[in-house]
Amino acid sequence: MDALHGIDLPVADAMAYAVRGGKGLRAFLVVESARVHGITDAGHVAAAIECVHAYSLVHDDLPCMDDDDLRRGQPTVHRKWDDATAVLAGDALQSLAFELLADAPCSADARIDLIRSFAIASGVRGMVGGQAMDIAAETASEPLTLEQITELQAGKTGALINWSATAGARMSGADIGPLQTYGTALGLAFQIWDDVLDVTGDAATVGKAVGKDADAGKATFVSLLGLDGAKRRAEQLVTQACDALSVYGKDAENLRDAARFVIARDK
Amino acid sequence: MDALHGIDLPVADAMAYAVRGGKGLRAFLVVESARVHGITDAGHVAAAIECVHAYSLVHDDLPCMDDDDLRRGQPTVHRKWDDATAVLAGDALQSLAFELLADAPCSADARIDLIRSFAIASGVRGMVGGQAMDIAAETASEPLTLEQITELQAGKTGALINWSATAGARMSGADIGPLQTYGTALGLAFQIWDDVLDVTGDAATVGKAVGKDADAGKATFVSLLGLDGAKRRAEQLVTQACDALSVYGKDAENLRDAARFVIARDK
Numbered sequence: 001m002d003a004l005h006g007i008d009l010p011v012a013d014a015m016a017y018a019v020r021g022g023k024g025l026r027a028f029l030v031v032e033s034a035r036v037h038g039i040t041d042a043g044h045v046a047a048a049i050e051c052v053h054a055y056s057l058v059h060d061d062l063p064c065m066d067d068d069d070l071r072r073g074q075p076t077v078h079r080k081w082d083d084a085t086a087v088l089a090g091d092a093l094q095s096l097a098f099e100l101l102a103d104a105p106c107s108a109d110a111r112i113d114l115i116r117s118f119a120i121a122s123g124v125r126g127m128v129g130g131q132a133m134d135i136a137a138e139t140a141s142e143p144l145t146l147e148q149i150t151e152l153q154a155g156k157t158g159a160l161i162n163w164s165a166t167a168g169a170r171m172s173g174a175d176i177g178p179l180q181t182y183g184t185a186l187g188l189a190f191q192i193w194d195d196v197l198d199v200t201g202d203a204a205t206v207g208k209a210v211g212k213d214a215d216a217g218k219a220t221f222v223s224l225l226g227l228d229g230a231k232r233r234a235e236q237l238v239t240q241a242c243d244a245l246s247v248y249g250k251d252a253e254n255l256r257d258a259a260r261f262v263i264a265r266d267k
Numbered sequence: 268m269d270a271l272h273g274i275d276l277p278v279a280d281a282m283a284y285a286v287r288g289g290k291g292l293r294a295f296l297v298v299e300s301a302r303v304h305g306i307t308d309a310g311h312v313a314a315a316i317e318c319v320h321a322y323s324l325v326h327d328d329l330p331c332m333d334d335d336d337l338r339r340g341q342p343t344v345h346r347k348w349d350d351a352t353a354v355l356a357g358d359a360l361q362s363l364a365f366e367l368l369a370d371a372p373c374s375a376d377a378r379i380d381l382i383r384s385f386a387i388a389s390g391v392r393g394m395v396g397g398q399a400m401d402i403a404a405e406t407a408s409e410p411l412t413l414e415q416i417t418e419l420q421a422g423k424t425g426a427l428i429n430w431s432a433t434a435g436a437r438m439s440g441a442d443i444g445p446l447q448t449y450g451t452a453l454g455l456a457f458q459i460w461d462d463v464l465d466v467t468g469d470a471a472t473v474g475k476a477v478g479k480d481a482d483a484g485k486a487t488f489v490s491l492l493g494l495d496g497a498k499r500r501a502e503q504l505v506t507q508a509c510d511a512l513s514v515y516g517k518d519a520e521n522l523r524d525a526a527r528f529v530i531a532r533d534k
Binding site: 010015055056059064065082084085087088090091094095096098102107108109112118120124126128129132133 | 329331350354358361365369379395398
């Protein structure tokens with residue numbers, strides 16, 4: 001986190017701590033979607049998405065939200081520092097993401113497109129809206145339907161995964177269509193697999209608490225489709241995602257591998 | 268808040284609630300700094316700064332931060348809804364601010380300049396950094412010095428006021444120098460006057476709790492300079508701010524009025 005060098009505040013340490021150690025799936029999607037468009041310098045954009053992903057985890061882990069002690073196998077930010085530092089570190093990571101996008105090595109028009117779509121994907125019509133639906137569902141009188149949970153996840157995790165997959169096309173001013181189809185299917189497969197891991201995984205491998213959703217009686221893709229049904233649906237979506245990339249031919253093999261990884265991972 | 272129409276979530280209501288009823292000083296600075304550059308359509312940019320200002324208040328008021336029940340004479344967002352909704356509403360207001368800037372009616376290069384400078388002013392080198400210093404000061408063994416509190420306030424409140432004052436020049440691609448001098452002096456005068464009001468004001472008029480800083484034994488401009496000394500310093504800064512606008516002649520009279528308002532206000 002070069003942008004944080006020389007800042008002697010716990011919140012800067014907390015920001016750097018929060019972005020370490022993830023899978024890096026979103027950054028990978030950015031880098032690969034750029035590469036298939038001939039762009040090799042997507043570092044700013046990849047860092048931006050990981051900053052916002054990290055901020056969302058820091059805030060989601062807060063006691064007033066999911067109240068988690070463990071993230072990526074380490075204490076959550078509010079456990080290692082305190083709640084105030086976690087709120088501020090998340091806030092500043094979101095600002096930093098937009099600063100990074102403003103400095104992305106592509107045309108000003110492309111940067112504006114990146115920033116606008118990123119802001120929408122991060123906000124109340126995207127990630128935050130999905131998280132708010134998730135919280136509202138906890139006190140709802142009836143469990144969510146498959147349609148509702150699909151909409152929820154399209155916001156909560158899907159919007160940023162989708163954005164990551166389209167970033168390279170946006171940088172080069174190309175049609176985002178194929179990558180958007182890929183990203184939408186991939187984002188949903190990703191979330192279905194998270195629900196599968198919540199049932200089949202163990203906390204030490206997954207790196208965070210498991211079984212919480214089932215214990216809380218929340219509707220999940222597994223509770224709605226069954227374990228086998230959920231796995232089958234995820235596999236169909238990964239096939240859809242890979243098929244959408246035909247226009248890129250063999251150049252997109254790494255993106256296809258990423259899609260296959262999403263339903264092979266154990267964390 | 269047109270951007271929130273049709274979103275049926277408490278978090279969208281909380282966002283709209285959070286931005287209502289402020290003084291609108293920052294929006295005014297944006298509109299007037301645009302007007303002196305011949306720009307009449309600064310609504311997106313003015314809305315963006317008020318979104319980020321509102322988000323910062325919503326998060327600062329949280330129990331884990333300043334723990335305030337009252338803001339702008341009404342219950343704070345976490346008191347009216349809950350802590351989770353307040354965290355999410357703040358997060359989404361920050362995203363919305365960048366979306367608004369991406370749609371500002373000026374050149375793509377100017378929008379990039381607005382976004383980059385706004386992200387820096389909002390983040391760990393600006394507002395969040397100042398807030399983090401403020402929190403660190405609460406547990407420090409010694410009260411802050413005048414130099415330290417000036418640095419803290421330059422981040423916490425100064426960075427966004429300064430940005431607001433320069434926004435019009437940025438929109439038109441003009442030299443931001445005079446407005447930056449104005450904005451820096453104005454931001455400091457604003458915070459000194461906040462400290463004066465914390466001593467001399469009453470909660471009903473100010474719209475939030477008063478006397479908290481003195482009760483907590485925190486260093487403020489009043490504790491460091493005395494009440495008269497603080498008032499005098501604020502007056503000097505307002506004179507400096509007004510003088511910096513000479514290049515704009517009579518066109519800048521509204522900006523001068525805004526500076527004078529900052530040390531005449533009782534809330």
